[in-house]
Every structure is written in structure tokens, then in C-alpha cells.
Amino acid sequence: MNIWRVVRSGKAHLEGSDFVLAARSISAAMGRGDVSALVVTRDETGLMQFVSSDYASLAQQVASVVGAECEECDFVDVPADMPVSGRMVARRGGVGQSSSQVGVSVDVAVGALASQMPVGSMIVVRFRKPTGGEARHVKRWVAARLGSAVPQHHSTSAGAVVASVDVGAQDRHDAAQLVELVRSVMPGFDVDVRARVDSPVAPIVAGVAGGVVLACAAWLWSWWLLVPLFVWGVVCAWMAWRARVNVGWSTAKLVREVSAAPPKRCVPPSRPRRDEGKESAGGYPLARGSFMVGQHTIVPLVAPQAEGLSGASRSRSRPVPAACQDASIGPLIGVGSRGESAHVxxxxxxxxxxxxxxxxxxxxxxxxxxxxxxxxxxxxxxxxxxGGVSVGxxxxxxxxxxxxxxxxxxxxxxxxxxxxxxxxxxxxxxxxxxxxxxxxxxxALDMVGSGSAVDRARRFTDAMKHGFADDAIRERSEETLRAVMCAAFVLQDMQEDGWRGADRVGASTAGVADLGRLSFMQWAHILLGGRGDDAGQLVAGFVRDAAAREGAWPDLVDAGSGLAPLYDSVTPSARRNLCEAPRNKVDALLGAGSWWDPGRxxxxxxxxxxxxxxxxxxxxxxxxxxxxxxxxxxxxxxxxxxxxxxxxxxxxxxxxxxxxxxxxxxxxxxxxxxxxxxxxxxxxxxxxxxxxxxxxxxxxxxxxxxxxxxxxxxxxxxxxxxxxxxxxxxxxxxxxxxxxxxxxxxxxxxxxxxxxxxxxxxxxxxxxxxxxxxxxxxxxxxxxxxxx
Ligand SMILES: Nc1ncnc2c1ncn2[C@@H]1O[C@H](COP(=O)(O)OP(=O)(O)OP(=O)(O)O)[C@@H](O)[C@H]1O
Ligand SMILES: [Mg+2]
Known part of the structure; x- marks a missing residue:
């Protein structure tokens, strides 16, 4: 026997007569003698609904009728520990109020279940195909009740099943209420029922009482009655023990019960009678704990739409697939809901x-x-x-x-x-x-790399372009940045070299050497007017003079010519316009302080x-x-x-x-x-x-x-x-x-x-x-x- 959890899916569920028709085919996969079950439980987090069967196709059909999906799970996933158990049984006579079976709204029927089912309770509905005799007896009984030779009733429809309803709860009162609740939410269910709640005390009391009566009889009549008295005592003890272990629910009991067929009658029911003007539909046609119902009557119990109405929802836990439990595949990341390890x-x-x-x-x-x-x-x-240890x-x-x-x-x-x-x-x-x-x-990270000043400037500007938000550095800013960065790299190189040869004279004459030990970012800042236009002009003038000198190395020449569009016959205000956007970026990067320090x-x-x-x-x-x-x-x-x-x-x-x-x-x-x-x-x-x-x-x-x-x-x-x-x-x-x-x-x-x-x-x-x-x-x- 396997079990599937019914989970909500985006699909719309069927309604009314479509729903009734679709539900009819549910047990088509079952053979005679097979048993399936619907299980509904409720804990603090909400409803959980399951289908247990030997057939995956049956579980899928149940789920699809209620617009849901099913996922295979394990019996241990069903919260089934309850101290009290009970079941629904037909009352003598067994006729209740008849109600319509069509126009059924799954939401309304199960909404009531979701809102009223007590926390820590469970409903187990087992069903099987009826025997030929059962089908005949039910038809005769319903026909007599409804006064029609061809009764229109869900229990006589094609595909009707024999079902039994068991419940589990935290106390006897809840168990009795739950039976009543199930009766009221099953659309078209019209058998008069009552709850029978298992008691651990009743068999003991009955056994002791019987024993006392027999003992009295033996004392009064004959000593040899002590032998059957002893046998009777053993039977009573055994019954009491069984009754005690059978009271309440556990996972083991659930596994056992879902595969047990709903009970059959031992003797045929009495026939319908009509005497002295009084009509009788005859005896209840099935065993007291069994009910013949159309499948649409029981299926709404597992409609997961009701989850939303329960006022609680929870995150489903899904088991770790076997492939991820294999420690040899890679890192352990955690444990699954059943304590299984999860690896990637x-x-x-x-x-x-x-x-x-x-x-x-x-x-x-x-x-x-x-x-x-x-x-x-x-x-x-x-x-x-x-050559150290072998690591495996x-x-x-x-x-x-x-x-x-x-x-x-x-x-x-x-x-x-x-x-x-x-x-x-x-x-x-x-x-x-x-x-x-x-x-x-x-x-520190070298963000500039090696190569000519032009290459370095291109690489760094591209990186800057990527570093700032979309479009922050446009084409014109990019050109300016490249030119300035090229000059800034050259200036940093010259300074690191100690302003060699003619450049040393130029640098000290122009006052550039007095600006201190600067990083290329600071040189760029100055060239973009960060310390005023005069400082920018002074540094740019120095670079351009040096570049114009005979024997100037290629990077210097590139730097000089690159600055021309910025400093050659350009008014200070035009230059300010050109430099403003790139300077904002350079200013921002200067916030990284010592990061740019050439000595790092x-x-x-x-x-x-x-x-x-x-x-x-x-x-x-x-x-x-x-x-x-x-x-x-x-x-x-x-x-x-x-x-x-x-x-x-x-x-x-x-x-x-x-x-x-x-x-x-x-x-x-x-x-x-x-x-x-x-x-x-x-x-x-x-x-x-x-x-x-x-x-x-x-x-x-x-x-x-x-x-x-x-x-x-x-x-x-x-x-x-x-x-x-x-x-x-x-x-x-x-x-x-x-x-x-x-x-x-x-x-x-x-x-x-x-x-x-x-x-x-x-x-x-x-x-x-x-x-x-x-x-x-x-x-x-x-x-x-x-x-x-
Ligand atoms: N797997 C874990 N088991 C137990 N405690 C944890 C676990 N992961 C994180 N914590 C605790 O939660 C705190 C926050 O975790 P973490 O820093 O990983 O969160 P974060 O998602 O990165 O948060 P933020 O978005 O603020 O960076 C940690 O300081 C630690 O105390
Ligand atoms: Mg974090």
C-alpha cells in the first residue's frame, strides 16, 4: 500500500454534475477485493489530505477530480498519533434525511470540514467495490425507501463503493463530533448514523461482569463450571488487551487499517415488508460500519482547496531525493525533514x-x-x-x-x-x-595592469564604465576620462621615477613637484578641475610641454596630445562642462583613499x-x-x-x-x-x-x-x-x-x-x-x- 499527498495546483476543479461524472471513474482501476483510503488530518498548521492505494492511477484520478495534484510520500508524513479512535455506524433502521446529490459545491462542503475539524484529529475513509449481493440488497432497500422501482440515488449509481469512516481525535467528545461533521459534509449522504467511540474500559467491565456472573453460577450450582469460567476469563483478558492496543491511532495502525476492507454483513438483511398498512424498507443492507455511496460523496474530503479556508497554511516539506543523499557527490548542506542528509x-x-x-x-x-x-x-x-597523507x-x-x-x-x-x-x-x-x-x-588589487598608458587608460575607463550605474559614463565623458587617465598614469609613472632629467626641472618650475606624492586618481582629479581650473591648467601645461620636448617617450606624447581637446583653446567654462561628469566618478572613487596609493x-x-x-x-x-x-x-x-x-x-x-x-x-x-x-x-x-x-x-x-x-x-x-x-x-x-x-x-x-x-x-x-x-x-x- 502506498500513500500520496494531495496538493493544490493551479488547475480549476470540477463542479456540479461534471464533478459527479468524473468522480464515478475513480475506482475503475481497483479490482474486486482491493481497498483504497482517503485520509484527512489536521494539525496546528492546517489540513493535510492523502490518498492511500495500491494504484498510482487511482491517486492521480482522485487528485485530478478535485483539481489538485498528488505527490508520493510516506506513512510517517501523516500525523497519525491520536489517543482516541472511533467510527461511523448506521443506526438501527438506518434511514436518514435524503438530500440532493447534484449541484454539489466541493468548496462549500469541504470548507465546513476545514473550519470545524479539530486540531490533532484525523478522518480515514476506506472504500472497496461492493459484492453482487451488497449491490442487490442496497438497491432493494433504497427502492423501498424512495418508493420507486428504479431509484435515482448515488448509492445505486455506476461505480458506487462501499465505504467506512474511521476517525481519530484527542478526546471522545471530538471523535463523536467529527463523525457528525463527516456525515454533514458528505453531499447526498442520507443514512442515519451515530458515532461509536472505542473505549479501553468497556471490554474489561464486560469481561469482569461476565466472570462474576459465571462464578456465582458455579458456586451455586456445580464446581465443574470453574473450567469454562477459566476459559472465559482468558478470552476476556485477551479481548481487553486487544481493545486497549486498538484504542487510538498510530502510524503502524494507520498502515494496517488503510488496507483493511470495510466490513461485510454476516447474514443477509431482512427484506422490505408491507403489512397492516405499515411499510418497512427492511433491515440496513450492509454491515453497520459500511455505507454504499457514490464516489463523489467521499472525494470532496480530500479537496485541498479547503486548505485556504482552514486559516492556516504551512510550508510543505519534501523529502531529499536519494541522489542528493549520497555523500560521495559533494558538500553536505543540511538535513531533510526526516533527518536524511542533503548534498549537492x-x-x-x-x-x-x-x-x-x-x-x-x-x-x-x-x-x-x-x-x-x-x-x-x-x-x-x-x-x-x-607527498603527505592520502585524502580519499x-x-x-x-x-x-x-x-x-x-x-x-x-x-x-x-x-x-x-x-x-x-x-x-x-x-x-x-x-x-x-x-x-x-x-x-x-x-591591494592592481586594477590598471601593464602596457602603454593608452592601453591602461582604455582598460581602466572600460572598467569604470562598468562600475557605475547604467549610462552614467556617456561617450563624451568616456573620451575625456580616457585622455585624463592616460595623462594621470604618465604623471604617476614620472613621479615614481623621481621626475627624471628635464622633467624634474619642468616639474619644479611649474610647481607640479610641490603638489606632493599623488596617485593617478588624484592626478586625474586635478586634471578634471578638482582643485580648480588653475591647478588643472598648470598640470596639463606641464604634461604638454614635456610631451613637446624632443626625445619625449611615446606614452608622454600620447598623454600630451590626449589633453589637447580639453586644454587647447578651450574656455574654462567649456572645460568645466566637459569635465563635470567624469570628475564626479573620479571623486567618488577617490573615496576609496589609500586603495589608489602607488606605494601599496x-x-x-x-x-x-x-x-x-x-x-x-x-x-x-x-x-x-x-x-x-x-x-x-x-x-x-x-x-x-x-x-x-x-x-x-x-x-x-x-x-x-x-x-x-x-x-x-x-x-x-x-x-x-x-x-x-x-x-x-x-x-x-x-x-x-x-x-x-x-x-x-x-x-x-x-x-x-x-x-x-x-x-x-x-x-x-x-x-x-x-x-x-x-x-x-x-x-x-x-x-x-x-x-x-x-x-x-x-x-x-x-x-x-x-x-x-x-x-x-x-x-x-x-x-x-x-x-x-x-x-x-x-x-x-x-x-x-x-x-x-
Ligand atoms: N544554518 C543555520 N543554522 C543556525 N543558525 C544560523 C544558520 N544560518 C544562519 N544562522 C544564524 O542567523 C544569522 C544570520 O545568518 P546570515 O548572516 O547567514 O543571514 P543572511 O541571510 O546572510 O542575512 P543578510 O541578508 O542580512 O546578509 C547568523 O548570524 C547565525 O547566527
Ligand atoms: Mg548575508
């Missing part, structure tokens, strides 16, 4: 890992776990390669630069702590390089990739505006992409990878989605693996959003906003499973719906409680399966 496929991570969830939902922790896993994998491989587990290999973009100071500490802990455990030191904008003593130790992305380093780049510093943080981050990603394209050709085929991580994706997106789209779409061949997080997808520019939501592994954490939750639920439902906005909105903290694929095959999304690896970093390696 390390080989499939080139398709990207994207976590989305409201503030504090656990995105950063989820990403940190991925980082720690990648670092551990890399370090253990490095150690093994150097390996995924992405030893050639694996990992680049993390961070925007908060404490974030850097977390990455560093992981590297320290894992480095110590594996026995490798100097694991991570921290590049921190706000820390003058740390490494720098690394290029080429070096990071070549030496396969793990680096954390923190583009944020306290008090720095977000525009600057995001401009620097996006510029860095732009430069990284160019470097990957240059340096990492064919890496995937050589089993080499570059992991790029950022838990605030919006900071990286820059002015256009192209960089992230490229990394997502073309990056694969270059071994690029992306790990991103964001609070909600609407923070992202459309193209970036699309790229990120299409990542191979999507970790959806809680979202309060209905539209956002709805859009994410729709995305999760793409492969046929149904997810609703409330599933996403009601996710418990640190619990995620995970959509992922294993060995290229996309799996149905499942729910996972993300593990907290931060609280015990030392145990990470063993939890991830390494024996260090």
Missing part, C-alpha cells in the same frame, strides 16, 4: 549556486559552507600532492583559485577564520590573501589565477558609500572576467576551476548584466564556478536576475513579500511539482527549498534545514567526510 553535486557546481532569502535567513552561512568545502578540498589535495575524497582539484568578493569587514574575518582552521587541520599555512580597500597595510603592494588577477590563490577582496570600508563599494566590486569583477578569458582557456577540460563567490550579488552587477551573463554562460569552458547570494531577485538588474535564477543550484530561503515568494514558487514548480507563495513565505528560519541537479539530471526541489557549520568549524572536515 560538486561536479555540477559549474552551473552556479545561488541563494536567495530575506535578511538573516542564512544566505551568508550557506555560502561560507561552500567556501569552506572548496578550501578544504583544495588544501587536502595540495597536501596529498606534496576529492572534487574540484588542486588547481583551484577561489576569489571571494566581500563588502563587510566582519565577513572577511569569517573567511579568514575558516582558512586558518582548515589550514591548521590539514597542516598548510598561508592559505588566504586578504585584499582590503580600507586597510592600507593589506594587499598589489596583486593582479593574473597572479591570483596563475598561483591558484584563495583571495578575499573586501571592497567595503566603514563609512564608504555603497555606490563606491559597488563600483569597485563591479570594476574588479569586470577585470577578473577579462583575465579569465585571457588566461583560463580550456581549464574545465584540464580539471582546473576558478570559483567566484559573493554574498551580495547586487554589488557585483555593475552597469550591465553582460559580465555575469558571460561568466554564467561562457564561463563553463574556462572552469568558472559561481556562488552568489542576494536578499531578493528584484534587487538585481533583469539580465543578472535571469542569469542567477537559472543557476543549477538554487537555494530559496524565506521571503515575506507575496509577489517575490510567488515568483520563486513558480520557478520551483517548473518541473511539475507544485509550490505556492505560502510555501516560500512560511519556510522556517534556516530552512530552504533547494533545486539542484545531480550528474546533469535536474531533481524535484526539496526542503532542507541548512546546517550550522560556523558554530563548530573544527568538526567541519569530519562532517563533510574527510578523515584528517
Amino acid at each position: 553535486d560538486a561536479q555540477g557546481l559549474w552551473q552556479g549556486f545561488f541563494a536567495v532569502g530575506e535578511a538573516g535567513s542564512g544566505k551568508t552561512f550557506a555560502l561560507l559552507a561552500q567556501f569552506a568545502f572548496a578550501v578544504l578540498d583544495k588544501l587536502t589535495r595540495q597536501k596529498a600532492r606534496r 575524497r576529492h572534487f574540484t582539484g588542486v588547481h583551484h583559485p577561489i576569489i571571494v568578493f566581500e563588502s563587510k569587514g566582519d565577513g572577511v574575518a569569517a573567511y579568514r577564520n575558516w582558512c586558518d582552521t582548515l589550514g591548521r587541520q590539514v597542516g598548510v599555512s598561508g592559505v588566504v590573501d586578504v585584499i582590503d580597500v580600507g586597510d592600507a597595510s593589506s594587499l 603592494r598589489r596583486v593582479t588577477f593574473d597572479m591570483v589565477l596563475y598561483h591558484e590563490r584563495t583571495v578575499v577582496i573586501n571592497c567595503g570600508a566603514s563609512g564608504m558609500p555603497t555606490t563606491v563599494v559597488s563600483a569597485l566590486s563591479a570594476m574588479a569583477l569586470f577585470l577578473l572576467r577579462a583575465c579569465v578569458e585571457r588566461r583560463c582557456v580550456g581549464w574545465k577540460d584540464q580539471d582546473r576551476y576558478v570559483s567566484v563567490m559573493c554574498d551580495e550579488l547586487k554589488l557585483l552587477q555593475g552597469s550591465s548584466p553582460q559580465v555575469i551573463e558571460w561568466l554564467r554562460n561562457q564561463g563553463r569552458a574556462f572552469g568558472v564556478r559561481l556562488f552568489f547570494a542576494t536578499q531578493y531577485p528584484e534587487q538585481l538588474e533583469a539580465g543578472v536576475r535571469q542569469a542567477a535564477l537559472g543557476f543549477g543550484t538554487l537555494v530559496v530561503l524565506r521571503q515575506e513579500n507575496p509577489q517575490i515568494a510567488g515568483a520563486l514558487a513558480e520557478l520551483l514548480s517548473l518541473r511539475g511539482q507544485s509550490w505556492y507563495a505560502e510555501d516560500v513565505a512560511n519556510l522556517p528560519r534556516f530552512t530552504a527549498v533547494v533545486k539542484t541537479s545531480v550528474r546533469g539530471e535536474t531533481l524535484p526541489p526539496f526542503t532542507v534545514r541548512l546546517s550550522d557549520f560556523e558554530s563548530d568549524r573544527g568538526a567541519f572536515a569530519s562532517r563533510q567526510g574527510w578523515a584528517l
Whole structure:
């Protein structure tokens, strides 16, 4: 016997006579003697409805009649622990009020059930096909009741089934009420019924009373009656024990009961009679606990539309697919609802890992776990390669630069702590390089690179163009920026060289040397009029004079000629117009302070990739505006992409990878989605693996959003906003499973719906409680399966 959960889907459900007709075919799949059951339970979070059967087609048919879908689950998913059990039985005579069976509204019938069913209760409706005798007896009984030889009644219609109704509840009163409730919500059900609630005491009392009576008889009459008295006592004890274990519900009992057929009569019922002017329909035609009903009478019980009326909804938990429980595929991310472990496929991570969830939902922790896993994998491989221990587990290999973009100071500490802990455990030191904008003593990133001043200026201006919001740097500003940057690089070079030869004289004569030790960004600032037009003219004049001198080197000549459109016969006000927009950007970048200091130790992305380093780049510093943080981050990603394209050709085929991580994706997106789209779409061949997080997808520019939501592994954490939750639920439902906005909105903290694929095959999304690896970093390696 299997069990399926009935879940709401977007489909409209049938109504009225269509519903009655569709319901008739439900038991078509069942053979004679087969039993199926409908199970409805209610806990604090709302209704849950199930179909149990040997046939998947029956469950699907039931679900489709009520406009729903069904998903296979397990009996342990049914909350079935209740202290009291009972059932519906027909009263003597068995005739109740007749009511119409057509024009049935599923919503109205089951709305009542949803709103009145007590918390912690359950209804189990078992059904089977009737025997020939049962069908005949019921027809005769109904015909006599309705006074028609050809009665129009659901119990005599094609496909009618024999059903029994069992209930479970927290107390006897609730159990009796529940029977009455079921009777009232079954459309067209007209048998007069009552509740029979199991009692653990009644059989004992009956047994003891019988024993006493027999004992008295034996005492009065003959001693040999003691023998049957003893037998009677044993029977009573056995009955009492059975009654006690049968009272209430448990999962084991549910499994047993759903496959037990509704009872049959032992003797035929009495026939209808008509004597002395008094008419009688005859005895109730079935066993007291069985009812002949049209299928449309019982099916509304599992209409999940009623969930909405129950006033409570909850996030469904879906089991982790077997493929993701396999520890050999990659990192452990958490545990499923039944305690099963959930892993993601390390080989499939080139398709990207994207976590989305409201503030504090656990995105950063989820990403940190991925980082720690990648670092551990890399370090253990490095150690093994150097002739140390054999590690057994390996995924992405030893050639694996990992680049993390961070925007908060404490974030850097977390990455560093992981590297320290894992480095110590594996026995490798100097694991991570921290590049921190706000820390003058740390490494800095070389955002300029080498080559001629014109090349450097072009590259840097392109990066700036990407770093600032869409269209912020237009064509004219771009030209000005390029020219100014070219001159600024030359000035920085000359200053670093100590203003050699004739330039030294020129620089001190013009007063340029007195301006102090400046970075190219500060020179650009001056040339764009940041210290007034006079200072700009003075510096530009110096460059142009030097460029005009015989023997001037090519970069200087380029710088001089580049400044001509800005400083040659241009009025100060015209120059101000030209310089204003680019100067705003340069001013903003100057906010990064010592980041531009020419004396700072720098690394290029080429070096990071070549030496396969793990680096954390923190583009944020306290008090720095977000525009600057995001401009620097996006510029860095732009430069990284160019470097990957240059340096990492064919890496995937050589089993080499570059992991790029950022838990605030919006900071990286820059002015256009192209960089992230490229990394997502073309990056694969270059071994690029992306790990991103964001609070909600609407923070992202459309193209970036699309790229990120299409990542191979999507970790959806809680979202309060209905539209956002709805859009994410729709995305999760793409492969046929149904997810609703409330599933996403009601996710418990640190619990995620995970959509992922294993060995290229996309799996149905499942729910996972993300593990907290931060609280015990030392145990990470063993939890991830390494024996260090
Ligand atoms: N899996 C987890 N198990 C237990 N606690 C967790 C888990 N993940 C996160 N936390 C707790 O929740 C806090 C917030 O988590 P985290 O920083 O990952 O959230 P976030 O989604 O990144 O938030 P923000 O959007 O503000 O960056 C953590 O400081 C930690 O205390
Ligand atoms: Mg975070």
C-alpha cells in the first residue's frame, strides 16, 4: 500500500454534475477485493489530505477530480498519533434525511470540514467495490425507501463503493463530533448514523461482569463450571488487551487499517415488508460500519482547496531525493525533514549556486559552507600532492583559485577564520590573501595592469564604465576620462621615477613637484578641475610641454596630445562642462583613499589565477558609500572576467576551476548584466564556478536576475513579500511539482527549498534545514567526510 499527498495546483476543479461524472471513474482501476483510503488530518498548521492505494492511477484520478495534484510520500508524513479512535455506524433502521446529490459545491462542503475539524484529529475513509449481493440488497432497500422501482440515488449509481469512516481525535467528545461533521459534509449522504467511540474500559467491565456472573453460577450450582469460567476469563483478558492496543491511532495502525476492507454483513438483511398498512424498507443492507455511496460523496474530503479556508497554511516539506543523499557527490548542506542528509553535486557546481532569502535567513552561512568545502578540498589535495597523507575524497582539484568578493569587514574575518582552521587541520599555512580597500597595510588589487598608458587608460575607463550605474559614463565623458587617465598614469609613472632629467626641472618650475606624492586618481582629479581650473591648467601645461620636448617617450606624447581637446583653446567654462561628469566618478572613487596609493603592494588577477590563490577582496570600508563599494566590486569583477578569458582557456577540460563567490550579488552587477551573463554562460569552458547570494531577485538588474535564477543550484530561503515568494514558487514548480507563495513565505528560519541537479539530471526541489557549520568549524572536515 502506498500513500500520496494531495496538493493544490493551479488547475480549476470540477463542479456540479461534471464533478459527479468524473468522480464515478475513480475506482475503475481497483479490482474486486482491493481497498483504497482517503485520509484527512489536521494539525496546528492546517489540513493535510492523502490518498492511500495500491494504484498510482487511482491517486492521480482522485487528485485530478478535485483539481489538485498528488505527490508520493510516506506513512510517517501523516500525523497519525491520536489517543482516541472511533467510527461511523448506521443506526438501527438506518434511514436518514435524503438530500440532493447534484449541484454539489466541493468548496462549500469541504470548507465546513476545514473550519470545524479539530486540531490533532484525523478522518480515514476506506472504500472497496461492493459484492453482487451488497449491490442487490442496497438497491432493494433504497427502492423501498424512495418508493420507486428504479431509484435515482448515488448509492445505486455506476461505480458506487462501499465505504467506512474511521476517525481519530484527542478526546471522545471530538471523535463523536467529527463523525457528525463527516456525515454533514458528505453531499447526498442520507443514512442515519451515530458515532461509536472505542473505549479501553468497556471490554474489561464486560469481561469482569461476565466472570462474576459465571462464578456465582458455579458456586451455586456445580464446581465443574470453574473450567469454562477459566476459559472465559482468558478470552476476556485477551479481548481487553486487544481493545486497549486498538484504542487510538498510530502510524503502524494507520498502515494496517488503510488496507483493511470495510466490513461485510454476516447474514443477509431482512427484506422490505408491507403489512397492516405499515411499510418497512427492511433491515440496513450492509454491515453497520459500511455505507454504499457514490464516489463523489467521499472525494470532496480530500479537496485541498479547503486548505485556504482552514486559516492556516504551512510550508510543505519534501523529502531529499536519494541522489542528493549520497555523500560521495559533494558538500553536505543540511538535513531533510526526516533527518536524511542533503548534498549537492560538486561536479555540477559549474552551473552556479545561488541563494536567495530575506535578511538573516542564512544566505551568508550557506555560502561560507561552500567556501569552506572548496578550501578544504583544495588544501587536502595540495597536501596529498606534496607527498603527505592520502585524502580519499576529492572534487574540484588542486588547481583551484577561489576569489571571494566581500563588502563587510566582519565577513572577511569569517573567511579568514575558516582558512586558518582548515589550514591548521590539514597542516598548510598561508592559505588566504586578504585584499582590503580600507586597510592600507593589506594587499591591494592592481586594477590598471601593464602596457602603454593608452592601453591602461582604455582598460581602466572600460572598467569604470562598468562600475557605475547604467549610462552614467556617456561617450563624451568616456573620451575625456580616457585622455585624463592616460595623462594621470604618465604623471604617476614620472613621479615614481623621481621626475627624471628635464622633467624634474619642468616639474619644479611649474610647481607640479610641490603638489606632493599623488596617485593617478588624484592626478586625474586635478586634471578634471578638482582643485580648480588653475591647478588643472598648470598640470596639463606641464604634461604638454614635456610631451613637446624632443626625445619625449611615446606614452608622454600620447598623454600630451590626449589633453589637447580639453586644454587647447578651450574656455574654462567649456572645460568645466566637459569635465563635470567624469570628475564626479573620479571623486567618488577617490573615496576609496589609500586603495589608489602607488606605494601599496598589489596583486593582479593574473597572479591570483596563475598561483591558484584563495583571495578575499573586501571592497567595503566603514563609512564608504555603497555606490563606491559597488563600483569597485563591479570594476574588479569586470577585470577578473577579462583575465579569465585571457588566461583560463580550456581549464574545465584540464580539471582546473576558478570559483567566484559573493554574498551580495547586487554589488557585483555593475552597469550591465553582460559580465555575469558571460561568466554564467561562457564561463563553463574556462572552469568558472559561481556562488552568489542576494536578499531578493528584484534587487538585481533583469539580465543578472535571469542569469542567477537559472543557476543549477538554487537555494530559496524565506521571503515575506507575496509577489517575490510567488515568483520563486513558480520557478520551483517548473518541473511539475507544485509550490505556492505560502510555501516560500512560511519556510522556517534556516530552512530552504533547494533545486539542484545531480550528474546533469535536474531533481524535484526539496526542503532542507541548512546546517550550522560556523558554530563548530573544527568538526567541519569530519562532517563533510574527510578523515584528517
Ligand atoms: N544554518 C543555520 N543554522 C543556525 N543558525 C544560523 C544558520 N544560518 C544562519 N544562522 C544564524 O542567523 C544569522 C544570520 O545568518 P546570515 O548572516 O547567514 O543571514 P543572511 O541571510 O546572510 O542575512 P543578510 O541578508 O542580512 O546578509 C547568523 O548570524 C547565525 O547566527
Ligand atoms: Mg548575508
